[in-house]
Amino acid sequence: MKQFGGIATFIDRDDINTDEIIPAKYLTEITKQALKPHLLEDLRLEDGSFDPHSESVQNATVLVARSNFGCGSSREHAVWALEVNNITVVIAGSFARIFRQNMFNCGILAVELPDEELDRLFGLAPEVRIDVDPAREKLIATDARGTKIECSFSLNPFDRELVAAGGWLAYADGKY
Amino acid sequence: MGQTIAEKIFAAHLRDSPTPDNMVLGIDVVMCHEITTPIAIVDLMDKGMDRVFNPDRIKAVIDHVTPPKDSKTATQAKIMRDWARRHAIKDFFDIGRNGVCHALFPEKGFIRPGYTVIMGDSHTCTHGAFGAFAAGIGTTDLEVGILKGVCAFRKPRSMKIEVVGEMQRGVSAKDIILNIIKQLTVNGATDLIMEFTGPVITSMDMSSRMTLCNMSVEAGATSGICMPDRVTAQYLWPFIQQEYASVEAAVEDFTKWCSDDDAVYEKTLRIDVGTLSPQVTYDYKPDQVKDITEMAGTPVDQVYIGSCTNGRIEDIRAAASILKGRTITDNVRGILTPATPAIYSQALDEGLIKIFMDSGFCVLNPTCGACLGMSSGVLAEGEVCASTTNRNFNGRMGKGGMVHLMSPVSAAATAVTGEITDPRSFLDK
Numbered sequence: 001m002k003q004f005g006g007i008a009t010f011i012d013r014d015d016i017n018t019d020e021i022i023p024a025k026y027l028t029e030i031t032k033q034a035l036k037p038h039l040l041e042d043l044r045l046e047d048g049s050f051d052p053h054s055e056s057v058q059n060a061t062v063l064v065a066r067s068n069f070g071c072g073s074s075r076e077h078a079v080w081a082l083e084v085n086n087i088t089v090v091i092a093g094s095f096a097r098i099f100r101q102n103m104f105n106c107g108i109l110a111v112e113l114p115d116e117e118l119d120r121l122f123g124l125a126p127e128v129r130i131d132v133d134p135a136r137e138k139l140i141a142t143d144a145r146g147t148k149i150e151c152s153f154s155l156n157p158f159d160r161e162l163v164a165a166g167g168w169l170a171y172a173d174g175k176y
Numbered sequence: 177m178g179q180t181i182a183e184k185i186f187a188a189h190l191r192d193s194p195t196p197d198n199m200v201l202g203i204d205v206v207m208c209h210e211i212t213t214p215i216a217i218v219d220l221m222d223k224g225m226d227r228v229f230n231p232d233r234i235k236a237v238i239d240h241v242t243p244p245k246d247s248k249t250a251t252q253a254k255i256m257r258d259w260a261r262r263h264a265i266k267d268f269f270d271i272g273r274n275g276v277c278h279a280l281f282p283e284k285g286f287i288r289p290g291y292t293v294i295m296g297d298s299h300t301c302t303h304g305a306f307g308a309f310a311a312g313i314g315t316t317d318l319e320v321g322i323l324k325g326v327c328a329f330r331k332p333r334s335m336k337i338e339v340v341g342e343m344q345r346g347v348s349a350k351d352i353i354l355n356i357i358k359q360l361t362v363n364g365a366t367d368l369i370m371e372f373t374g375p376v377i378t379s380m381d382m383s384s385r386m387t388l389c390n391m392s393v394e395a396g397a398t399s400g401i402c403m404p405d406r407v408t409a410q411y412l413w414p415f416i417q418q419e420y421a422s423v424e425a426a427v428e429d430f431t432k433w434c435s436d437d438d439a440v441y442e443k444t445l446r447i448d449v450g451t452l453s454p455q456v457t458y459d460y461k462p463d464q465v466k467d468i469t470e471m472a473g474t475p476v477d478q479v480y481i482g483s484c485t486n487g488r489i490e491d492i493r494a495a496a497s498i499l500k501g502r503t504i505t506d507n508v509r510g511i512l513t514p515a516t517p518a519i520y521s522q523a524l525d526e527g528l529i530k531i532f533m534d535s536g537f538c539v540l541n542p543t544c545g546a547c548l549g550m551s552s553g554v555l556a557e558g559e560v561c562a563s564t565t566n567r568n569f570n571g572r573m574g575k576g577g578m579v580h581l582m583s584p585v586s587a588a589a590t591a592v593t594g595e596i597t598d599p600r601s602f603l604d605k
Contacts, residue, residue, distance in 0.1 A: 019548075019567070019569045019572055020571070024549055024550050025550065028246070028248035028550075030214055030252065030255070042575060068366070072298065073298050073548070074298040074314055094363060097398055101317065105314060157198075158197070168320055172320045173225070176200070
């Protein structure tokens with residue numbers, strides 16, 4: 001099975017919408033790779049702390065945010081923009097339905113954690129690594145100081161099957 | 177135990193239940209537009225799966241950027257066009273016959289009570305106005321829909337929104353839904369179907385019901401839905417008269433879909449619109465809503481009237497009632513986009529386009545246009561737009577722009593003064 005996890009980047013905000021993940025002006029692209037340089041390029045945090053071109057974002061394979069991640073437009077380009085940047089896990093307090101389904105449909109992970117668990121992750125020192133095991137529904141986060149946090153999560157059993165199958169198209173093509 | 181309308185539609189379309197919580201539904205209508213479909217077509221072609229499950233159940237339109245603005249959008253249009261021809265998709269709407277999908281497809285009579293409808297567009301929930309289950313999906317779901325005519329959803333859970341009271345003049349469905357989103361917040365209805373009921377809904381026309389359902393996704397809902405009734409049957413009559421002996425017979429048949437009295441809801445919201453003022457958003461989220469009186473005086477640079485939310489003939493009539501005999505202020509750029517060619521043509525017949533043009537508005541062809549900042553009407557950094565669309569996200573209409581969502585009458589009043597204006601002050605004059 002595909003490995004999930006790695007270096008994490010944190011965005012401490014609710015309601016990050018798909019226009020912020022990939023602006024509409026890039027929806028005229030017809031290859032996923034063309035989206036790569038534009039991930040989160042219009043995202044602005046109130047304290048100005050987010051830079052899409054920073055090393056921590058560029059190197060990340062896990063993204064951690066707050067509630068209602070991926071709200072707004074149904075564009076799967078938002079998921080692809082993450083995917084072509086090697087981000088195959090998003091951990092959040094909750095997800096908007098279409099975004100969440102798009103993640104699992106692409107065979108990658110949208111992991112929901114309760115606020116207390118998220119607070120613990122956000123409280124880690126820099127250079128966090130998060131390894132995710134979708135089969136056991138567990139993740140382990142470690143930071144540069146060696147602090148280690150283990151969290152359990154639950155995936156909808158169907159979504160877990162989609163990840164195992166490599167996505168909805170592969171799953172459905174054999175079955176329907 | 178009774179069932180909700182969504183539960184009845186799901187049961188009637190169930191193809192598979194991979195887990196007790198997940199249902200794979202047969203889909204009656206798969207709708208496609210040129211932003212999310214070409215990439216699905218290209219992917220299916222690459223995989224050697226360039227097939228469609230049933231060309232008659234696929235409806236396709238070029239609406240987001242039309243006529244194309246550059247080579248990339250021209251290519252997207254061409255991929256759609258070639259695909260529609262290759263698969264003999266007869267309901268394909270190209271330049272001259274194209275309009276905003278969620279206004280065009282209802283107008284063609286494609287949506288019926290009890291149907292399942294999907295599209296790679298989050299505002300697909302609009303079609304719930306017909307008593308159908310209609311949901312926005314991503315491109316992978318669209319690919320499977322095109323190939324197999326199925327889509328997976330979680331078991332439907334509904335919330336009931338009961339709308340009572342008598343609306344004041346100058347208050348419309350847009351103000352009601354903005355207020356509902358304010359109360360629910362942007363994720364208050366996530367994974368829920370918002371069922372709109374009550375006397376206010378029963379007496380609403382289809383256009384207003386579509387406005388309500390259109391924005392249900394802004395509260396996170398899977399869809400919005402209204403009970404099919406006489407209003408629905410009247411609207412659909414030109415398309416269903418071969419199937420039913422009378423409108424009454426159609427209403428009677430549609431009733432089978434309606435939620436049972438003892439259906440179970442996750443939650444209920446009751447809203448009395450008797451004291452509701454015109455509503456407007458003030459920041460970058462659609463739940464950041466205030467009474468328009470609290471925002472009055474905020475200067476705007478542009479006013480946009482159009483979109484799948486409020487670009488229908490009723491919306492244009494409402495805005496024209498304010499603009500008639502008035503000119504918009506020099507500081508404001510007014511843009512009207514009738515949502516479909518039929519609406520445009522009707523507005524011409526009724527003299528409404530002349531009212532808009534005489535007042536100083538620019539009139540664009542039917543397209544999604546400025547709403548998502550993809551073509552004509554993009555804002556410059558720091559500019560403000562009063563808009564009848566559905567999203568005020570940061571950067572939505574152009575990087576650094578601010579969008580204040582409001583009703584067509586509020587937008588028209590705002591165009592006249594150049595600052596956010598309570599439309600009721602115009603209605604009394």
